[in-house]
Structure formats: structure tokens, C-alpha cells
Amino acid sequence: MDKVEQLNRRLEEMNLVGYWGIPRTEVFEPVCSFAPNIWRWKDVSDALREAGEILPPGQSFRRFIAFKSPGKARTTHTVALGLQLVKPGEIAEAHRHTMGAIRFVLEGGGAQTTVEGEPFPMERGDLITTPNWTWHDHFNGSDRPVIWLDGTDRPLLDLLEIGFGELFSERQQMITKPVDSAIYELAPVRAGRLSSARVQSPPYRYRWKDTERALKILGEKAGDPFDGLLLRYVNPLTGGFTLPTFSCEIQMLRPKEETRLHRHTSSAIYHVFEGRGFTVIEEQRFEWEKGDTLTVPLWRWHRHGNNSGEPAILFAMNDRPVMESLGFYREEATEWR
């Protein structure tokens, strides 16, 4: 054993490391730890329905199937998405955690999420936020099963080791506010005393009827060259991102619309809410249709297209707020498709 090797061993025993053993790299760029992937609606929804039949009662809170990138534990390195099935009459007990979460309703209606005492009805296409440390519980008071997409910043919080969670004293919260309180409290006509200085976003319900109308009216105009018509679900108080840790967006590709290639340091999860189309991620082409979910890793060239005669609507979740707020957001564009 030569002297350098002896020194390396001694350092190892003292929990130290000499950098001379690490290959030198001065020129580098991000290499994403997960590959792009697509999950088909039929596979995921069949499995969820099967879980609904075979899991014993009392497991309803965990009747959740998460998308995990091949070989990984989570959907992306920063955000996680999955599907929750809640049967008629079931309650998910009140709790809170440092994870910021969203629900985007796919099937069924008539369920309710209560956040900080405010009831948020859940209809197809509604997006409901439960920001960091807000009490929340769910109840399906309808006579149909409800399926929603459930997204969180759990992978990022695991990295930061900042997980706190606790149960509420009762199974459900007391309702202390009327329906749509947040919508009117935070409307353009609102009390002057509201401060926008806080980091956390307010709990909010973005009603599908409003989003759909916005897509219809704004869809008459030219879209973004890289994203088609892209609308962000913004913090109603500040106009900033949905939550400090991730952004939710709704994206419409008009019939025959194709976007240009670009890449950026945020990574995204897309869920096809309506229609069909395709996404090209470097050498791979993914054809998608209603209900499919796919991931676009950071810093990969990608573009989207709708080769059908109907509009395609994608729900998206990405970690751009984290990249922007820390000064790591970069984007590169091309002129071509």
C-alpha cells in the first residue's frame, strides 16, 4: 500500500475524505436522476379499483397509488403525484403536516375537503390546495366513488429533513366558514388589511368552471411557443406560484398545435385531463391520451403536440418555484420543432 493510500485509509477512519481521489470535472451540467416515464390510465385506474375491492375497511386513508419513476421511490426528485380513491361515506381524518399538497379531481363529485375550517366542495377539474401546516380532512358524502390526483412536495421535504405531522383532536374539523369564503376573501375586491408578506399561500379552491371558462376565452389568442396556452394556478394574494415549493398549471394545446423545443431546470409531471397528443423528450416520443400521466425530467429538450381535431388539456405540476427562488432557474429555447 503506497503512502497516499495509507493516508486515504486513515482519513476514512476519521470520517474525512481527501479530494485528490475524486475525478476532476470543471465543465458539467445537470444529469437528471430519473428517466422520463408514462403511466397509462387503464393500468393505474384498474389497480386503484382493485385496491378498492380487496383492501379491508379502515384502509381507506391509504387507498392511494403513487407514480414512481422506474428504479426510484418517488415521481420526481422534488414532487410526488398519486391517485386516491375515496368511496361513498368514507372520511380521511383531520391532520396537518409540513408537506404542501394539492388535490385535482378526476372522477366523481360531491366530496368535500375541509381546510382550516372552510369546506371546499370537490367537483371534476377543481384544484384544492392544502398548504404547509394547514388542518385538512376529506369526506365523500356522495353516492359515487371519487378519484383525485394528490400531489405533494414530499421528496423535497425529505431531502430537507423537515417533516412534521400531527393528528387533529377530532376525526373531522368543525366547519367555521361558508363555502367559497377564500374565493371572496381573496377576490380583487377585498379587505385592505390582508397582508401578502407571508411565505405560505392561503388554502384555496380553483373551480373548474372558472378554469374552463378562462381556457375558452383566452384560447382564442396565440399561445406560448413552448407550452401552448398555459395558465398558472397562482397564489390569489400575491400572484406568485401555487405553493412556495411547486407550481400547478393547466395547459391547452389547440387542435394541430405543436410547440417548439426547449429545456429548463425545472422538472414536470403532466396528467392528461382531456384529449390526446404527444410529447417528445429528446429521442423518445410519448403518445398520450386522457388519464395518462408522464414526467419530463429537468434539462431535457422537449416539445408537445396535439395532432387531433379536439383540444388537449394537461394538468401540470412542476418545481419551478424552488428553482426560481434559489436562483437556479435556467431555460434554453430553439426556433425549431
Ligand SMILES: [Fe+2]
Ligand atoms: Fe394530508
Ligand SMILES: [Fe+2]
Ligand atoms: Fe417545458
